[in-house]
Amino acid sequence: YNQEWSAYVTQDVLSSAMVPYGPGLHPSHWWEQRNAEGNYSLEVKKGIFSIPIVTKTSQVTISGEFEYMIDLVRVERAVGVSNAVVERSIIAFIDNFLTEKYNTWEAHKVKDEAKEMTEDFFRLLAGTTGSLAAIHQQQGYKTISIVVTKIALPQAAQQTRDAIDEAEALFEVIAKLLGKDVAGLRTALADGTVSPAEYQKLL
Secondary structure, eight states, X not given: OBOTTEEEEEEETTTOOEEEEOSBOOOOOTTEEOOGGGEXXXXXXXXXXXXXXXXXXXXXXXXXEEEEEEOGGGGGGGTTOOHHHHHHHHHHHHHHHHHHXXXXXXXXXXXXXXXHHHHHHHHHHHOSOSHHXXXXXXHTEEEEEEEEEEEEOOHHHHHHHHHHHHHHHHHHHHHHXXXXXXXXXXXXXXXXXXXXXXXXXXX
């Protein structure tokens, strides 16, 4: 008898074949080897990641969490595969995917992509082909979810980004004070309708 949310893999000593059993009561042969090492939990496990990705302009660190579990259909392939091995495989997949997609992006644009990254992973997890599916088949587990929770720029890059954002916000405020939109103020400064001196007075 296997408890709920558990599986057992035993070995048929006559054929050397691995024999998997799911939760519940199952008849078995007396010649099957059974020991505690054959027990496998089917409960969902959690892992975290924090991966530095080099973009076109600077490095960003992408952090998040993932969930995985033994795949009952392939439980015999999980024999000898530790949680550490599974988690390293998932993190390597995440690293490879993010690097390939974002290495030509500018860092400040990547910083706003957490939702899109999570949606990308959701679509990939729904598929049955690709590198992650191949790892699942090989190691006998399945990834349930991958969620990006934070994207951080290096401190210097973040300070620069903050300064740019502040300047853009101030420019928009001045434009409104002059009864213009941002594009209109840029045009007025360019053609002299608004002089640099008038602009400076509003800073």
